[in-house]
Amino acid sequence: MDKFTRLTATACPLDVTNLNTDQLVPARYLKWPRSADMGKVLLHDLRFDADGKERSDFPLNRPAWRDAKIMVGARNFGCGSSREAAVYALYDFGIRCVIAPSFGDIFSGNAVQNGLLLAAVTEAEAAEIMATLSATPDLPLTVDLEQQTILCGNRSYTFSIDPVRRMRLLNGWDDLALTDSFRGQILAFKTSDKARRPWVTPRSAT
Amino acid sequence: MSEPQTLIDKLWAAHEIVRREDGEALLWVDRHYVHEGSFHAFTRLAERGVGVAEPGLTFGVADHYVPTRGSRQEIANPEIARMVRQVEENTAKHGVKLFGLDDPRQGIVHVVGPEQGLTLPGLLIVCGDSHTSTHGALGAYAFGIGASEVAHVLMTQTIWQRKPRRMRITVDGRLAPGIVAKDIALGIIAKIGADGATSHGIEFAGSAIRGLTVEGRLTLCNMSIEAGARCGMIAPDATTFAYLKGRPYAPDGADFDRAVEAWSELTTDDDASFDREVDLTAPEIAPIVTWGTSPEHALPIDASVPDPAREGDEARARYLREALDYMGIAPGKKLTDIAVDRVFIGSCTNSRIEDLRAAAAVLAGRTSKVPGLVSAGSSLVKRQAEEEGLDRIFRDAGLEWGESGCSMCVGINGDLVAPGERCASTTNRNFRGRQGPGARTHLMSPAMVAAAAVTGHLADVRPLLAGRKV
Numbered sequence: 286m287d288k289f290t291r292l293t294a295t296a297c298p299l300d301v302t303n304l305n306t307d308q309l310v311p312a313r314y315l316k317w318p319r320s321a322d323m324g325k326v327l328l329h330d331l332r333f334d335a336d337g338k339e340r341s342d343f344p345l346n347r348p349a350w351r352d353a354k355i356m357v358g359a360r361n362f363g364c365g366s367s368r369e370a371a372v373y374a375l376y377d378f379g380i381r382c383v384i385a386p387s388f389g390d391i392f393s394g395n396a397v398q399n400g401l402l403l404a405a406v407t408e409a410e411a412a413e414i415m416a417t418l419s420a421t422p423d424l425p426l427t428v429d430l431e432q433q434t435i436l437c438g439n440r441s442y443t444f445s446i447d448p449v450r451r452m453r454l455l456n457g458w459d460d461l462a463l464t465d466s467f468r469g470q471i472l473a474f475k476t477s478d479k480a481r482r483p484w485v486t487p488r489s490a491t
Numbered sequence: 492m493s494e495p496q497t498l499i500d501k502l503w504a505a506h507e508i509v510r511r512e513d514g515e516a517l518l519w520v521d522r523h524y525v526h527e528g529s530f531h532a533f534t535r536l537a538e539r540g541v542g543v544a545e546p547g548l549t550f551g552v553a554d555h556y557v558p559t560r561g562s563r564q565e566i567a568n569p570e571i572a573r574m575v576r577q578v579e580e581n582t583a584k585h586g587v588k589l590f591g592l593d594d595p596r597q598g599i600v601h602v603v604g605p606e607q608g609l610t611l612p613g614l615l616i617v618c619g620d621s622h623t624s625t626h627g628a629l630g631a632y633a634f635g636i637g638a639s640e641v642a643h644v645l646m647t648q649t650i651w652q653r654k655p656r657r658m659r660i661t662v663d664g665r666l667a668p669g670i671v672a673k674d675i676a677l678g679i680i681a682k683i684g685a686d687g688a689t690s691h692g693i694e695f696a697g698s699a700i701r702g703l704t705v706e707g708r709l710t711l712c713n714m715s716i717e718a719g720a721r722c723g724m725i726a727p728d729a730t731t732f733a734y735l736k737g738r739p740y741a742p743d744g745a746d747f748d749r750a751v752e753a754w755s756e757l758t759t760d761d762d763a764s765f766d767r768e769v770d771l772t773a774p775e776i777a778p779i780v781t782w783g784t785s786p787e788h789a790l791p792i793d794a795s796v797p798d799p800a801r802e803g804d805e806a807r808a809r810y811l812r813e814a815l816d817y818m819g820i821a822p823g824k825k826l827t828d829i830a831v832d833r834v835f836i837g838s839c840t841n842s843r844i845e846d847l848r849a850a851a852a853v854l855a856g857r858t859s860k861v862p863g864l865v866s867a868g869s870s871l872v873k874r875q876a877e878e879e880g881l882d883r884i885f886r887d888a889g890l891e892w893g894e895s896g897c898s899m900c901v902g903i904n905g906d907l908v909a910p911g912e913r914c915a916s917t918t919n920r921n922f923r924g925r926q927g928p929g930a931r932t933h934l935m936s937p938a939m940v941a942a943a944a945v946t947g948h949l950a951d952v953r954p955l956l957a958g959r960k961v
Contacts, residue, residue, distance in 0.1 A: 302810050303685050303785045307922045312903045316570055319531055330924050335910065361686035364719060365922060366901075367621040369531065369637035387686055390655075390721050391621055395637035412806070447653065449515045460639070464647050467509050467517055471649055474508040474519055482505070484750035485521050487547065487609060487740045 287400040288457035292381055293427040294354035297344050298415035301331075304358055305365030306392060310374040312366075323370055324377030349422030357414050357426075358385035362403075363392030372399045382428045384435060384444065386411050397450045400457065402430060404444035414442070430455055495760035498726050499657045499692045502632040502757070506615045508649060515651050522609055523549045523644050524600045524618035525587065527556045527574040532619065532641035533581040543585040545648040550609055551582040551589035552600045556904050559866045559893030563592045568905060585645075598869020598895045601625040601839035605709060606869055608738025612727035612754040617644055622839045622919065624715040627724030628708035629731055630757050632692075634722040655721040656766040658688055659759075661697040664773035669953045671849065672707035673841060673917070673936035675699070675771070676714035677779040681789040683769060688720035691767065694759060695725050699773035705734040706845040713840045717786040717919055726758040780826060780949055781921045781934040783814035788921070790826060792939070792951045798823040817923055818931050819911070826949050829933070832912040834863035834890070834944045835926070836937055838900035841917035842868030844875050846937040850917075851881040853941035853955050854888040860947035863890040863940075864906060866898040888944065902927045915943035 301308070314326045332343050339346045345353070356375070362385035363371060372395045375383065382402040396403050406414070414437050418424060427436040428444075430451060435442040452458070464471075479486070496504075506518040523545075525532075536542065543549055556574040558566055566572035575592060582589040590597045596607060601622055604610040612630030617623060619641040626633035636650065644650055662675055680687070693715050695708075703711065708725050715723025725731075732751050735741045742750045777791035790796070796815060799822055802808035815822060820829060836842070836850050847867060865885045867873035873895055876882055882892045899906040900918040902925070908914045910929030917940050918925075921932040933949060942952035 300806075301813075303787070305785075305920075305922050307920070307925055311924060311928070312901050315528060315903065316574060319534065330928055335928065361689070361719065364685060365621065365716075365920060367619055367635040367637050368528075369639060372637070387689055389686075389719065390690060391635050391637060394640060398637065398639035449511075449513050449653070452513075460643050460651055461646065464517065464643065464649060464651070470509050471517070471519075471647065475648075478519060482613065482753065484611065484742045484746060484753065485614065487522075488742055488746075 286457045286459060289381065289400060289402050289430050289454040291427065291429045291431070292354060293425050295350060295352065295423065296355035296357055296418055296426040297350035297353035298357045298418045299344055300359050300415055302359040303361045303364055306363055306368050306371035306389070307365055309363065309371035310368065315368055315370055319373065322377050323374040324379065327374035327378040347422065352379065354379050354381050355426050355428060356380050356383045357411060357418060358383060359411060360386045360408060362388050364389035367391040369395040369398070372396050372401055376401055384411065384414065397453055398460070400454065402428065402454055404428060404435065404446060406435070406442055406444050410442050495763035497657050497759045497763045497765060498630070498694050498724060498757060499655070500763070502613065502615065503654055505613065506632070515653055517649050518615060518652055520617055520644050520648050520650055521548060521614040522604070522616040524604060524616070524623070525549060525551045525578070525582070525641065526554055526600055526620065527578045529619050529641050530577050530581065531638035532645055535642035536645055541646055543587060543645050546586040548648060549587045549645070551578055551587050552603055553578055553589070553591045553597060554599045555897045555901065557592060557894070557896040558904055559864070559896050559898045559906055560891070563894060571904060595870055598872065599839045599842065599897055601709070601713065602843060602868030602872065605629060605705070606738070606871060608735055608741030611735065611741060612731060613757055617650060621716045622713050624720065624723045625709050625713040625839055627712040627715070627722050628705060629735070630724060630727030630754065632722060632724065635716065655692040656690055658691040658693045658720070658767040658769065659765040660693055660695050660769045660771070662695070662699040662771045662773050663697040664699055666699055666702070666773045666776060669778065669938065669956055670776050671936045671938070672703055672710040674776050674779045676711050677781065677786065677789040677934065678771060678776050679769070680714065680718045680786045681779065682771070683718055685717060685785045685787040686719040688715065688718040691720055693720045693723040695723060696759070700725060701728065704845060705730060706843045709843065710840055714786070714919055727754045778936065778939050778951055778953065780939060782818065782820065782826060784817055784921055784923050785814070786919070786921060786934060788814055792826055792949065795823050795825045796820055827951070828948065830913070830948045831861055831915045831933070831943050833861055833908055833914045834859065834940050835899040835914055835916040835918065836940055837864070837866035837868070837898050838918040839868065839897070840919040841937050842866060842872065844872050846917065847872070847876045847881050850937040850941040851884040852959055853938050853952055854945065855884045857888055857945045859889045859944035861944060863944055864893050864899055865890050866893040867895045870895050890944070899926055901925065908932070915940045915949065
């Protein structure tokens with residue numbers, strides 16, 4: 286997993302409350318293997334019309350934000366389905382950080398697994414950043430994970446993130462390596478748990 | 492004396508292998524359910540050349556992509572056939588039991604788990620599907636995870652988690668006649684919002700919850716995720732134990748009695764404190780339908796949709812306007828004036844035998860004014876419904892009686908609502924395009940969907956139940 290420390294890039298505002306993962310990647314693309322470029326279908330049904338033509342008024346299609354690496358969203362970003370492809374689509378498109386007031390829980394877990402930073406700010410701050418970007422689309426944002434700050438023009442905002450997830454992103458840590466270091470404890474738990482909760486074992490059936 | 496604990500605390504503590512100083516804990520997983528969509532994780536295993544750590548605790552189903560119409564042995568669509576074949580191959584390769592298309596127990600994972608007695612009180616259950624919260628209805632700690640986490644669980648039978656905040660939603664009093672778990676669920680989401688329970692686990696409590704059948708409890712816990720919750724649960728009680736007794740994978744005989752003894756401890760202690768408490772008064776809950784594109788856009792059936800022009804806050808007005816525009820509904824329109832084009836009865840939310848009976852009670856002797864599909868939650872539910880003659884009632888009303896699967900809830904098996912069409916649906920998500928690009932979804936209970944079918948518009952089911960046995 287790639288590390289995240291500091292990023293300066295253009296940022297696309299997407300003021301959609303409850304932007305669910307069905308919007309981030311429609312279900313019909315979930316059959317694609319991870320090797321496919323899911324960025325092509327990011328926000329597909331909002332980005333393209335029924336004939337597959339770009340909707341010119343959609344933020345991600347505007348010239349200034351086509352190569353955005355940061356997205357600024359509204360409350361409950363990434364709610365809904367557990368599809369990790371929602372994160373793959375953002376990541377493959379080039380997005381490395383989403384700034385929003387709140388995020389879906391499962392989406393948040395998926396993001397950290399893939400090196401995507403989710404930076405939480407207040408609703409007022411998100412609205413203010415989006416307003417600034419709408420007025421000055423080319424203005425790059427600087428997101429600093431060590432400092433937990435977002436620099437937007439002459440304004441600086443502090444964002445919150447779970448400290449564990451922050452460390453994982455900063456170091457590019459993988460869950461599995463960490464879990465492996467607890468192999469002894471897992472085995473001990475398994476053994477004592479069998480005695481403690483014998484009813485957990487599924488009754489054998491065919 | 493030790494500190495009073497909530498049910499969430501007790502379940503969490505029972506699964507904690509390691510707790511790090513930073514608060515993250517490594518938890519033991521008692522059941523892991525996989526389906527066609529879990530292929531990313533199996534690919535990860537293949538890349539690393541490793542196997543499944545606990546195949547005996549892992550169970551597969553074919554549900555998301557399976558056809559509900561036409562041949563299931565020779566699936567016409569090659570991509571869908573490949574998805575089904577993939578889960579067959581992956582589970583076979585790793586010695587994981589699969590409830591596949593040739594198995595009479597096949598069905599939606601969140602129906603099959605409880606039905607088979609795989610889901611039990613006190614278990615920690617994960618699945619790469621957000622509606623895994625369903626299983627909390629039996630007193631389990633159950634939550635949906637993403638593909639990377641599925642791979643981690645397959646490889647280690649453990650998962651890293653931070654303990655959620657604890658929310659108790661208490662619903663006291665008697666539900667009015669015709670009011671069911673779906674109405675409670677939508678009422679809660681309307682009250683607290685689609686993110687009202689984000690980063691929380693919910694315990695549902697109160698006399699109205701205790702009075703629910705297991706089927707109703709499964710519906711309610713299923714919808715916890717639509718309020719943003721990590722998981723939803725109900726303390727196991729006599730209703731739970733009676734439901735589980737005799738289920739194929741549940742303990743039996745003296746083992747069952749001993750298990751019940753242990754499960755009976757799984758309640759919130761008196762004086763235990765929650766991070767947040769929400770109360771609802773059962774008799775005040777009316778039949779509820781959604782009008783917009785988020786489950787929080789839910790209103791009692793006798794209400795009118797919002798009028799953004801009367802909304803003081805500009806951002807809020809825009810939010811409502813966008814939802815109404817997508818749904819093709821004029822501001823301020825009465826819900827009962829909204830005509831529907833199609834109905835769907837099915838999904839992990841509302842496809843169990845009790846749901847089908849409730850819809851059939853309304854449809855019996857009546858004709859649906861619009862086409863529709865009924866897809867039982869499992870092949871066993873389907874068989875039972877046929878034994879009870881419910882399939883005839885649906886067919887006589889003009890609805891299609893399909894095979895079991897996720898079907899028109901998510902549409903990836905090809906069961907789609909056409910662009911612009913309006914569907915009264917027993918499912919869980921009224922998101923834009925959820926049932927197909929451009930599709931418009933109204934969520935409600937099975938009986939309310941039946942009412943929409945026979946009237947051709949959103950309707951209060953209660954007058955239609957007069958004089959009927961339900």
